Amino acid sequence: MKKSHLLFFGIITFFVLFSCDKNDNCEAIIPAEPAFNIRILDNEGNSLIGENNIYKPSEISLTRGSQIINLIFNDDNEETYITLYYPEIESGKDYQLKLNNEETDILNLELKNIEGECFDFLSVEAFYVNGIAMQFDNDSYSYIIQK
The missing domain is CATH 2.60.40 (Immunoglobulin-like)
Structure with missing residues (x-):
């Protein structure tokens, strides 16, 4: 059970970090x-x-x-x-x-x-x-x- 929680937490953390990178990239773009x-x-x-x-x-x-x-x-x-x-x-x-x-x-x-x-x-x-x-x-x- 602990392993599945860790895996779930790891996946959520990955998506949060990945989406933050996307937002940071957008801040660098000047339309x-x-x-x-x-x-x-x-x-x-x-x-x-x-x-x-x-x-x-x-x-x-x-x-x-x-x-x-x-x-x-x-x-x-x-x-x-x-x-x-x-x-x-x-x-x-x-x-x-x-x-x-x-x-x-x-x-x-x-x-x-x-x-x-x-x-x-x-x-x-x-x-x-x-x-x-x-x-x-x-x-x-x-x-x-x-x-």
């Missing part, structure tokens, strides 16, 4: 931010975003009805790009990206919640501009809208 960059370029690869350019950050907005999505503008190597945090975006819905008083594009994201061992995260399955699927550019870590 990726739910954001991506958008660059707007001309046919020659020049940025069209900037206060001294065609699309001024002060005029650009992203909305859906009365919902306003916060856009962050960053500069890198004399190029301005948009960082979009997408948890506020509703998957499969059209959003108006107003670039200036004359030009508005329609953005649509297909998002998927992925359950992970340590945490769940929101993934971009597809990104559309005016109904056209955009490809993620791994070199610049961004989606590029060609104008």
Whole structure:
């Protein structure tokens, strides 16, 4: 009888220790931010975003009805790009990206919640501009809208 108790206690101890290792591993993992960059370029690869350019950050907005999505503008190597945090975006819905008083594009994201061992995260399955699927550019870590 004592041997079976020891065996049972040993198995329980093993599972407790093993699950603690899994939790410790999760604490070391930092999830990726739910954001991506958008660059707007001309046919020659020049940025069209900037206060001294065609699309001024002060005029650009992203909305859906009365919902306003916060856009962050960053500069890198004399190029301005948009960082979009997408948890506020509703998957499969059209959003108006107003670039200036004359030009508005329609953005649509297909998002998927992925359950992970340590945490769940929101993934971009597809990104559309005016109904056209955009490809993620791994070199610049961004989606590029060609104008």
